[in-house]
Amino acid sequence: MSASSIDLAVIPGDGIGPEVIAEAVKVLEKAVAAEGVELKQTHYKLGAEHWLATGETLPDEVLADLRTRDAILFGAVGAAPGDTRIPSGIIEREMLLKLRFSLDHYVNLRPSRLYGTVGSPLANPGTIDFIVVREGTEGPYVGNGGSLRAGTPHEVATEVSLNTAHGVERVVRDAFRRASARERKHVTLVHKHNVLVFAGHLWKRTVEAVAQEFPEVTHDYLHVDAATIFMVTDPSRFDVIVTDNLFGDILTDLAAAITGGIGLAASGNINMDRTAPSMFEPVHGSAPDIAGQGKADPTAAILSAALLLDHLGYAEAARKIEAAVVADVEKRDGTARSTTAVGDAIAAGL
Amino acid sequence: MSASSIDLAVIPGDGIGPEVIAEAVKVLEKAVAAEGVELKQTHYKLGAEHWLATGETLPDEVLADLRTRDAILFGAVGAAPGDTRIPSGIIEREMLLKLRFSLDHYVNLRPSRLYGTVGSPLANPGTIDFIVVREGTEGPYVGNGGSLRAGTPHEVATEVSLNTAHGVERVVRDAFRRASARERKHVTLVHKHNVLVFAGHLWKRTVEAVAQEFPEVTHDYLHVDAATIFMVTDPSRFDVIVTDNLFGDILTDLAAAITGGIGLAASGNINMDRTAPSMFEPVHGSAPDIAGQGKADPTAAILSAALLLDHLGYAEAARKIEAAVVADVEKRDGTARSTTAVGDAIAAGL
Numbered sequence A, B: 001m002s003a004s005s006i007d008l009a010v011i012p013g014d015g016i017g018p019e020v021i022a023e024a025v026k027v028l029e030k031a032v033a034a035e036g037v038e039l040k041q042t043h044y045k046l047g048a049e050h051w052l053a054t055g056e057t058l059p060d061e062v063l064a065d066l067r068t069r070d071a072i073l074f075g076a077v078g079a080a081p082g083d084t085r086i087p088s089g090i091i092e093r094e095m096l097l098k099l100r101f102s103l104d105h106y107v108n109l110r111p112s113r114l115y116g117t118v119g120s121p122l123a124n125p126g127t128i129d130f131i132v133v134r135e136g137t138e139g140p141y142v143g144n145g146g147s148l149r150a151g152t153p154h155e156v157a158t159e160v161s162l163n164t165a166h167g168v169e170r171v172v173r174d175a176f177r178r179a180s181a182r183e184r185k186h187v188t189l190v191h192k193h194n195v196l197v198f199a200g201h202l203w204k205r206t207v208e209a210v211a212q213e214f215p216e217v218t219h220d221y222l223h224v225d226a227a228t229i230f231m232v233t234d235p236s237r238f239d240v241i242v243t244d245n246l247f248g249d250i251l252t253d254l255a256a257a258i259t260g261g262i263g264l265a266a267s268g269n270i271n272m273d274r275t276a277p278s279m280f281e282p283v284h285g286s287a288p289d290i291a292g293q294g295k296a297d298p299t300a301a302i303l304s305a306a307l308l309l310d311h312l313g314y315a316e317a318a319r320k321i322e323a324a325v326v327a328d329v330e331k332r333d334g335t336a337r338s339t340t341a342v343g344d345a346i347a348a349g350l
C-alpha cells in the first residue's frame, strides 16, 4: 500500500482539535518526508463552530469528497457543555458517527500502553500493554431509538441495539488476527451475555467459531462489569479485548485513564476492507475549557498519526513516531509545556 | 415500620453465598436482639445447585411465599463458569432478575465508601463516600431482545432498552431525596445522551424537572465513559450518582473495585413503595473457585444486612453494624482470616 504520496484529509474540528492536529501534521510531515513521501493535505471545516456558522453537519458533497482521500486525520468536535445554541449530540451523531458508519469503520482500534514514568492513577499498575478492538458500526450506536408520548407522564423511550453476524464476525476476526501477531496471543471478549442474551450469544458463538481458525490464539470471556474491576486491579491480564460499540466506548476511556490519561490515547476508525478511507483521532474531546491556550497535549493526536501511517503501509515511519513519543513521554516530570513545545520535541526526536 | 419481630426470607444461594449469609445472619440476630426484636427466618433453596437438582428457577408458589415476608437477605447465585450443564445466565435472569422485576425493586442502592486503611488500587484515592442509585426494573435489562436467522451468516440479534417516564421519574426522585439528606447534596446523572438520544433525553429531562422540587440539591451530568475516568482520577467528586440499570451495573463494580474490592460492597434492591419486600445482597457473585473453603469475606453480606435494617426502620441497629464493620475493617492488615472469624469479630464489636 505504500506510495510516493499520501492524499490526506484533515478535519481539525473544534476546541483543542486544531491545536493538537497542527502538531500531529507537523510530526507526520517530517516522518514521511524522511521516506521520500509527499504529504498532500486537504483541510475540511466541520464541527460545532462550523455548524453555528452554516447549519451544516456533514453535507453529502463533503462526504463524497472525503471518500476520495487516502485517510482522514481527525481532531475533536463538540461545543462547550453549557452552549445551548447547539442541539445536544447533533455534531457527534450527524458528523462523527456519520463518518464512522458511512465509511464503514468497523474496527475502532484503541491501543493502551503505560509508558515508564507517566502517571497512572493506580498504585501498582504493572505492565499495561493491550489493545481494544471496539466494533464501530453497529450495536447500541445505530441510532435506532424512539419516544412514544414524549414529555408526558406516559412516555416510553427505546433504544435498540442491532448486531449482525456479518458485523460481529468481521471485527472478531480482526481481533484474532491482531492477537495472532502479538506476543501473548490472547483475546478477551467483553460483553454481558447473562443479561443481553441475544446480542451476547451472537458475540460468544462468533468468538468460539472464529477461534477455530486461530489455534495459536487463546481466548476468554468477561462480563463488562467484571472487566472494569480487572482494569483497575490487574490490567496486565489484557492483551486484545474485543467488544461492542458501547462497551468499547466505556472501557477505552477507563483504559486511557489508567494509562496516564486521555492526553495519550490514540485511536483508529478503520475500514479493513479499504472500501473507504479510514480515520484516525485522539480519544479525547474538544476540551473547550482549555482551548486556545496552548495547553493541550498533542501526544494522542501524534500517536493517532502513527496509527494512520501503519494503516497506509508505512510501518517504519509509524515506529519512528512511536519511538519519539516514548522517548519524550519517558522524560516527562510534570513540568508544563505548551502544545507546540511537545510537538516540536517529538518532531525533533524522530 | 419497626415492630417486635422481623419475618425474614433468606436465600443463601450458591458457592460462597451460604457461607457469607451465615455470618450476616449471625450479626443481624445479635443486632436486633439488642433492641428486643425477634428474627424469624425462612430459608429458601434457590440457585444453580437447586436448578441442577430440580430444574426449578423460581416457582410461582415460592415467589408468592416470598411476597409475604418483611424482607429478603440474598447471598449469591451462579454456577462455576465452566459448568456447561446450566444454560448460561438462566439463574441470573429467571431467578435473580425475576425477583428484582417481580418485586418492583426499582431502587438498586449501592453505597461506596473507602474505609481508612483498606486497600484501594488507586495511588491517591482521597475521600470516597458516594452512593449509586441504579434503576432496577427497566432499561436494557428488560429481556426484550431477539434473534433472526440465529446461527446463520445472516443473523440479526437485537436488544431493546425500555425506559418509561414512570420508571425514570421514581428513581430520579429517590436519588434527589437521598442527596437532600446527605451533607454535600449533589446528584450526578450518568448516561450517554449524545448517542442514546431518546433514553438519554428522557433521563435528562426528568432530572431537570425533579431538580425543581429540590432547590437545595445541586446536580450535574456525565457521559458514562467520562464517569469511569473520574471514578479512577477523582472519585471524591461523587455524592449521589443516578443512572440506568446497565450503566449502574458497570459503575458499581468499578466503584467497588476502587474502594477495596467487592468483598466490601453491599447493595439493596429496594421497593420504596413497599408493595413487596425489598432484597439485600452483596454485590459479589458466588465465587465458585473459593467456595467451601471458609475464605470468603462476609463483610459485604453483613453491610447488606445493615441496609436491610435501615429499610425496615431499625436505623440504630443498622448504624451499630456499620460501626462494628468500620472498626473491624480499619484494623485489617492483610492477614488472612476465615469467613467465620470475620463474622465473629464484627458480631463481637456490636
Ligand SMILES: CC(C)[C@H](C(=O)O)[C@@H](O)C(=O)O
Pocket: A092, A093, A096, A097, A249, A283, B194, B195, B225
Ligand atoms: C463523542 C462520542 C460520540 C464518541 C463515542 O461515544 O464513540 C466518543 O466518546 C468516543 O469514544 O470516540
Ligand SMILES: CC(C)[C@H](C(=O)O)[C@@H](O)C(=O)O
Pocket: A194, A195, A225, B092, B093, B096, B097, B249, B283
Ligand atoms: C448477576 C447479574 C445479572 C447482576 C446484574 O447484572 O445486575 C450482577 O452483575 C449485579 O450487579 O448484581
